[in-house]
Amino acid sequence: xxxxxxxxxVIDYNVKVRVKADGSGVDLANVKxxxxxxxxxxxxxxxxxxxxxQVDEIVVVSIGVKQAQETLRTALAMGAxxxxxxxxxxxxxxxxxxxxxxxxxxxxVDEEKPGLVLTGKQAIDNDMNATGQMLSALLGWSQATFxxxxxxxxxxxxxxxxxxxxxxxxxxxxxxxxxxDLRLNEPRYASLPNIMKAxxxxxxxxxxxxxxxxxxxxxxxxxxxxxxxxxxxxxxxSVDELVAKLKEAGAV
Amino acid sequence: MKQVSRxxxxxxxxxxxxxxxxxxxxxxxxxxxxxxxxxxLEKGSEVGAHILSGAVLDPCGLDTLIPDWKDKGxxxxxxxxxxxxxxxxxxxxxRIPNFPMPPLMSNHGNYIVSMGNVCRWMAxxxxxxxxxxxxxxxxSELVYAEDGSVKGVVAGEFGKNPDGSQSxxxxxxxxxxxxxxxxxxxxRGSLAQQVIxxxxxxxxxxxxxxxxxMKEIWEIDPAKHVEGRVTHTMGWPLGKNAGGGSxxxxxxxxxxxxxFVVHLNYKNPHLFPYMEFQRFKHHPxxxxxxxxxxxxxxxxxxxxxxxxxxxxxMVAPGVALLGCSVGMVNVPRIxxxxxxxxxxxAAAEAAFAAxxxxxxxxxxxxxxxxxxxxxxxxxxxxxxxxxxxxxxYGLVASLVVGGLDMWTNTFGVSLMGTLKHGKTDAxxxxxxxxxxVIEYPKPxxxxxxDRLTNVAFSFTNHEENQPAHLxxxxxxxxxxxxxxxxxxPAARYCPxxxxxxxxxxxxxxxFIINFQNCVHCKTCDIKDPGQNIVWTTPQGGDGxxxxxx
Ligand SMILES: Cc1cc2nc3c(=O)[nH]c(=O)nc-3n(C[C@H](O)[C@H](O)[C@H](O)COP(=O)(O)OP(=O)(O)OC[C@H]3O[C@@H](n4cnc5c(N)ncnc54)[C@H](O)[C@@H]3O)c2cc1C
Ligand SMILES: Cc1cc2nc3c(=O)[nH]c(=O)nc-3n(C[C@H](O)[C@H](O)[C@H](O)COP(=O)(O)OP(=O)(O)OC[C@H]3O[C@@H](n4cnc5c(N)ncnc54)[C@H](O)[C@@H]3O)c2cc1C
Ligand code: SF4
Numbered sequence: 001x002x003x004x005x006x007x008x009x010v011i012d013y014n015v016k017v018r019v020k021a022d023g024s025g026v027d028l029a030n031v032k033x034x035x036x037x038x039x040x041x042x043x044x045x046x047x048x049x050x051x052x053x054q055v056d057e058i059v060v061v062s063i064g065v066k067q068a069q070e071t072l073r074t075a076l077a078m079g080a081x082x083x084x085x086x087x088x089x090x091x092x093x094x095x096x097x098x099x100x101x102x103x104x105x106x107x108x109v110d111e112e113k114p115g116l117v118l119t120g121k122q123a124i125d126n127d128m129n130a131t132g133q134m135l136s137a138l139l140g141w142s143q144a145t146f147x148x149x150x151x152x153x154x155x156x157x158x159x160x161x162x163x164x165x166x167x168x169x170x171x172x173x174x175x176x177x178x179x180x181d182l183r184l185n186e187p188r189y190a191s192l193p194n195i196m197k198a199x200x201x202x203x204x205x206x207x208x209x210x211x212x213x214x215x216x217x218x219x220x221x222x223x224x225x226x227x228x229x230x231x232x233x234x235x236x237x238s239v240d241e242l243v244a245k246l247k248e249a250g251a252v
Numbered sequence: 253m254k255q256v257s258r259x260x261x262x263x264x265x266x267x268x269x270x271x272x273x274x275x276x277x278x279x280x281x282x283x284x285x286x287x288x289x290x291x292x293l294e295k296g297s298e299v300g301a302h303i304l305s306g307a308v309l310d311p312c313g314l315d316t317l318i319p320d321w322k323d324k325g326x327x328x329x330x331x332x333x334x335x336x337x338x339x340x341x342x343x344x345x346x347r348i349p350n351f352p353m354p355p356l357m358s359n360h361g362n363y364i365v366s367m368g369n370v371c372r373w374m375a376x377x378x379x380x381x382x383x384x385x386x387x388x389x390x391x392s393e394l395v396y397a398e399d400g401s402v403k404g405v406v407a408g409e410f411g412k413n414p415d416g417s418q419s420x421x422x423x424x425x426x427x428x429x430x431x432x433x434x435x436x437x438x439x440r441g442s443l444a445q446q447v448i449x450x451x452x453x454x455x456x457x458x459x460x461x462x463x464x465x466m467k468e469i470w471e472i473d474p475a476k477h478v479e480g481r482v483t484h485t486m487g488w489p490l491g492k493n494a495g496g497g498s499x500x501x502x503x504x505x506x507x508x509x510x511x512f513v514v515h516l517n518y519k520n521p522h523l524f525p526y527m528e529f530q531r532f533k534h535h536p537x538x539x540x541x542x543x544x545x546x547x548x549x550x551x552x553x554x555x556x557x558x559x560x561x562x563x564x565x566m567v568a569p570g571v572a573l574l575g576c577s578v579g580m581v582n583v584p585r586i587x588x589x590x591x592x593x594x595x596x597x598a599a600a601e602a603a604f605a606a607x608x609x610x611x612x613x614x615x616x617x618x619x620x621x622x623x624x625x626x627x628x629x630x631x632x633x634x635x636x637x638x639x640x641x642x643x644x645y646g647l648v649a650s651l652v653v654g655g656l657d658m659w660t661n662t663f664g665v666s667l668m669g670t671l672k673h674g675k676t677d678a679x680x681x682x683x684x685x686x687x688x689v690i691e692y693p694k695p696x697x698x699x700x701x702d703r704l705t706n707v708a709f710s711f712t713n714h715e716e717n718q719p720a721h722l723x724x725x726x727x728x729x730x731x732x733x734x735x736x737x738x739x740x741p742a743a744r745y746c747p748x749x750x751x752x753x754x755x756x757x758x759x760x761x762x763f764i765i766n767f768q769n770c771v772h773c774k775t776c777d778i779k780d781p782g783q784n785i786v787w788t789t790p791q792g793g794d795g796x797x798x799x800x801x
């Protein structure tokens with residue numbers, strides 16, 4: 001079975017985001033970018049499935065600016081076999097919307113014919129939590145979201161999902177789209193020898209036009225604001241004082 | 253423990269550190285010989301992530317390395333238009349006009365740049381020429397040949413448990429071998445320190461001297477922003493407690509770099525460099541500028557200040573030290589980037605010639621000769637007496653005398669020969685009881701910030717599940733000696749708040765190392781009174797994620 005893993009280049013989680021002076025969005029100039037952490041988890045899961053003999057090829061895809069090739073190289077260094085880069089914009093502030101991404105992914109699925117698509121549950125930049133679901137609808141495939149355990153047997157996948165207040169286990173029919181959650185696995189390091197080898201792995205460069213998809217944005221961002229700054233803390237000398245302060249603040 | 257076996261890769265030249273020095277060397281090697289196999293290893297998560305400089309760049313280095321840097325889109329675009337120098341008093345300021353300053357202090361023809369961005373651009377140029385650059389890879393060890401020469405390095409080891417054992421995710425990394433290894437680790441390089449000590453390279457030279465540079469990027473009110481303006485100050489708030497001063501550079505996009513340097517030879521262990529910086533911003537001149545603005549990023553890095561007389565021998569069998577791993581900052585001009593680039597170029601030329609002649613693993617003495625006698629040596633020799641004068645006579649007097657010496661030196665003669673620095677910065681620290689405790693005002697959260705809040709704006713992080721990269725030669729020394737005798741200075745000199753002394757009633761004091769906060773400035777390795785702290789590399793990719801520093 002072939003597995004397709006979409007990976008997104010997003011603002012690094014260590015960076016404190018800053019809204020642009022005109023409020024149109026987050027300032028990405030000079031900012032460190034990395035692979036969406038949930039996508040590292042889906043790449044890792046694909047590799048584990050391959051190591052277990054259930055998958056024979058892992059294809060990773062990224063849609064966005066040309067620099068997303070670094071993100072794909074990381075995925076290749078972790079253990080993916082082949083990459084497809086879809087250069088959809090040259091403006092690093094232009095975030096391609098989930099529907100356009102899902103449409104491109106659908107076209108790639110039609111071409112590549114994977115038996116499984118593993119996506120992150122959400123991208124930590126815009127938190128849309130939509131791409132995987134939209135893709136499943138476009139394909140007419142089953143879906144299993146927020147996976148924290150995945151077991152594939154024949155034409156069925158058993159997936160444990162993190163839901164409010166507990167775990168739910170569901171069974172879906174393959175082919176399927178699975179979106180992964182934080183606790184599914186611990187992604188491996190991209191080791192130096194593997195990074196060197198990844199330079200030689202195949203990376204095809206495409207455009208949305210190759211797939212007949214219009215990536216024009218449909219959503220309008222009205223305003224972006226930073227959360228209010230936290231007031232300075234105080235030091236308390238004793239537990240009693242802490243309790244008193246908490247009572248004062250109406251917290252207990 | 254499991255035996256570590258590593259894959260090996262052979263290169264012509266292995267370069268540690270993607271700073272201006274390392275990248276210049278890589279570029280020059282490829283310019284001379286497109287087939288030369290060159291690799292650059294960088295511990296930052298990306299090139300530029302660990303680069304912190306002022307920076308006013310003297311383009312003389314770039315001019316010789318990449319003469320058409322303008323056409324190639326170098327991010328070197330903001331020419332210095334205005335150059336001010338102030339002696340600050342508490343309330344007012346005295347402006348020293350430009351003309352009495354010696355000519356080499358003038359910034360005419362220089363550019364305000366982010367060296368982080370310049371390095372990112374240099375890395376693109378190098379990759380375009382076929383250099384292999386691997387960011388996110390710490391170089392943790394040197395590899396020696398049987399004859400004792402350096403033959404390579406170990407890079408990219410990941411996944412050790414806090415006790416040093418191997419976790420399930422352990423990756424041993426690789427051995428990269430080269431005919432020559434270049435250490436372009438910048439100031440106080442961890443491997444450079446090992447090489448200097450193993451081959452006794454400091455013998456016959458003055459000890460290296462350092463400053464601690466702290467820097468913030470601010471986005472300010474466009475009405476107050478003057479692109480191309482450079483301001484330096486000395487005086488308040490440091491006064492007699494320590495040498496140092498500030499820089500304020502107006503770059504593009506309404507941003508300004510606000511930086512503060514404290515010379516690390518200060519005697520009073522109560523001094524708190526970070527708080528001096530924060531206090532400085534409340535000077536009316538600075539406060540007016542920053543009022544209504546926003547601090548965008550923070551970071552810190554040591555700066556080498558020993559100059560000409562402190563440069564150690566810079567070659568040993570198989571290895572050469574580049575840039576600030578030697579210490580090539582021209583102190584009165586606070587500029588080292590041009591010399592870093594020139595040193596990388598010189599090392600590359602020496603290695604190229606040696607490899608052509610069939611040599612390898614020996615001393616590139618041609619490189620050292622070029623540094624001492626060529627453009628770098630000339631630049632540094634002229635100003636070699638400024639720093640010792642600062643240390644000896646204090647600021648105002650030395651500005652006059654040092655200024656005079658620089659004037660005369662410009663014409664090729666010095667009135668004073670070469671002055672000595674004396675002690676190391678660690679040994680300069682005096683006993684706490686002999687000095688007054690300094691009270692610092694509480695940060696207001698608008699112009700000044702507490703240390704931990706600011707550290708969050710360096711975007712630093714370290715995987716928690718690994719051995720602390722800040723190691724103690726003697727674990728008892730901080731509590732047994734440094735706390736009672738020096739008042740625990742580590743709690744203050746670290747600009748990232750990594751060190752804490754926890755004193756609880758009824759319990760023995762404890763020394764805590766919050767290594768996750770480290771911004772890789774190297775101050776602890778320099779200033780710890782007993783030189784008991786050794787900075788080693790954490791996992792690659794850890795540490796700050798500086799934007800356009
Ligand atoms: C990839 C990714 C995915 C994520 N997904 C989710 C998600 O799905 N759901 C979700 O809820 N979150 C999510 N997060 C956020 C993440 O889980 C938060 O980092 C976490 O919730 C914060 O908890 P902490 O205690 O570890 O953090 P810390 O930052 O260590 O602490 C948080 C609080 O503790 C206080 N604190 C810290 N140190 C001290 C101290 N010494 N003394 C007193 N107080 C202290 C701080 O003031 C702070 O308010 C995600 C983050 C990432 C990177
Ligand atoms: C606050 C401040 C202001 C300054 N202002 C100016 C100025 O205005 N103009 C000017 O010209 N100069 C200025 N300088 C000096 C200038 O920044 C230095 O001279 C210059 O950075 C030296 O370049 P380098 O290549 O030797 O080292 P660095 O720039 O320090 O680069 C070294 C690189 O090597 C990497 N590295 C180190 N060790 C390892 C390892 N073991 N494994 C992997 N990677 C490693 C580091 O992460 C870093 O990226 C300033 C310095 C400071 C601190
Ligand atoms: S621990 Fe040392 S190197 Fe790290 S930030 Fe503090 S003083 Fe600098």
